[in-house]
Amino acid sequence: MNYSLKTISKGYLYAYINEYNNYEDLRRKENLDLSYKKFKIKQVARYLNLPNSLHNVFYIFTFLLSKLEVLVYVLVLLLKLSKYSIEYFVTSKRDVNNKLIMFGISFDNERFVKILNSAKINLDEVVIIKLPSIKSDYSDFEKLHLFSGINYSDLFCSFIYSVKISFFMKKKYGVRDLMFRSYTSFEYFLAYFYLKKMDASNSYYFISLLDRWAYLANYTNKNKCLIQHGILYKYTKAPKIGSVDLAYYINEEQKKICEDVLLKNKPKAYYRASITFSSSDLLLKNSFKNILLICNKFFLKKEEVIIRDLPKRKLNLYIKPHPGDKDISPYKNLKKECDFVILAKNDFPKVDFVISYMSTLADEYENEGITVLRYEDEGFDLKYKDLG
Structure with missing residues (x-):
């Protein structure tokens, strides 16, 4: 099934809106005095290990830079396109059949293994599709580069889509927010094209709830499985991610909440194993x-x-x-x-x-x-x- 740019982009935008709304709900509940803009800048300053004395200077610098952020994103995307083009042409094509396909996102290998083991997933059946921007090694899994399963036209379309969404987000949400990092949509669109072209004997497994990787499930007609990682609140207001065939929930209460809030159907349900004490x-x-x-x-x-x-x-x-x-x-x-x-x-x-x-x-x-x-x-x- 072919989807339009507008339709595919919704998943990426939904994930951003969920992140924004979650913070706003928390800000009201906890009486936090930081706007979303200031909150994001503060988090970046901490990530860069900037001393508190420089936070105000960093805020002013970031605010001024945000006026040109779309141009910065386009430059980043052009650099990505150049790098990814080289990677694409040196990556061999490879078909995958009868596997559980998961995208290698930001989880480290040990944490990823624990999550899958809690759902009693056979690791030998899992193939990690490595996104070109991710450095995690996933040493316990069979791995394939995402470029092994798409065409160059898919790569170039992903670039065009990500440029368009960068301009769109700044125009639509620029008053309330900044530092969108919308250049990360490049990998989102690449992942969509991989799912679209992978063999129907494969299944798409994901461990997200309200982020872009979860919304990708809405744009593929392959078998899909949700492994719940993270708590969902019964009052959560978010667009549903679509239907899945299987789901591994944390507990019965979360099963009901996910079926009411997150999913468009009631899939075959299993439960993850509880924690194993250590240390x-x-x-x-x-x-x-x-x-x-x-x-x-x-x-x-x-x-x-x-x-x-x-x-x-x-x-x-x-x-x-x-x-x-x-x-x-x-x-x-x-x-x-x-x-x-x-x-x-x-x-x-x-x-x-x-x-x-x-x-x-x-x-x-x-x-x-x-x-x-x-x-x-x-x-x-x-x-x-x-x-x-």
């Missing part, structure tokens, strides 16, 4: 209770209050930064003042109690019998005070 040797050897704080950059102010408070109450505190937060310097700075343990991304010790936002990891701990207190819980403040 329990990191737990401090004393008589105090072990408390895990599951972190996310959106809740840094709340987290800081908890981090400063709990160790004073003779409680062992362990914090788990979100795997998507590349910059954990705020937690490292707090560690200079407070006594707690920062866990690595693959550390999942069996603790006595968990404090968290609405996270997948919190649900997994709860499924294993660990008591979880969420910020959204009724009576959170009272229950928090009773810890000890």
Whole structure:
């Protein structure tokens, strides 16, 4: 089935709108004083490890640069086109049959393996289609370059589409936002063309919920499977990603929410296995209770209050930064003042109690019998005070 540029572009735009709306909902709920523009600039400044003293200067520089950002994106896209053209002509064509096709996005190999193992997916049946911009090695999987399954005309069309969407996003959303990084749409369109041309014996497996890779499922008539990674709220307002044939959910509650909010159908349902505890040797050897704080950059102010408070109450505190937060310097700075343990991304010790936002990891701990207190819980403040 052929789709128009306007139709295919919707998936990329839906993902952007979801990201914007999620932040706006959170901003209202948490009384955050940062506009979406300022929030994005602050995150980039942190990613670049800029000192706080330079944040205001960086904001002014970024704001001025945003006036020319589409031209910058076009230059980036031209450089990508040149690089990708060379890669295309040195990549051999290869057919794939009867495989589970997954796009290699930003997950590292070990994390990717754990997610698939939790759904009991046979790794030998998985082929990772490596996007040209992704550096993750995916050493446990068979891998193919995306260019092995498309034509050069597809590559060039993807370039044209991404240029057009860069101008469109700036024109439509430029008042409320900036730094769209719409040059990343190049890979989105490339992935669409790969799915369109892959053999019908293959299936498209994805682990996204509301991002562009999930919306790609709407534009292919191949078999599709969703492996849920991340929590979906029942009040989430987002365009549905389409229909899938199979789905691996986190739990029964999330199954119902996904079917109501995310999907256009009720696919054959399975459930992911719960967490496997590890790194329990990191737990401090004393008589105090072990408390895990599951972190996310959106809740840094709340987290800081908890981090400063709990160790004073003779409680062992362990914090788990979100795997998507590349910059954990705020937690490292707090560690200079407070006594707690920062866990690595693959550390999942069996603790006595968990404090968290609405996270997948919190649900997994709860499924294993660990008591979880969420910020959204009724009576959170009272229950928090009773810890000890």
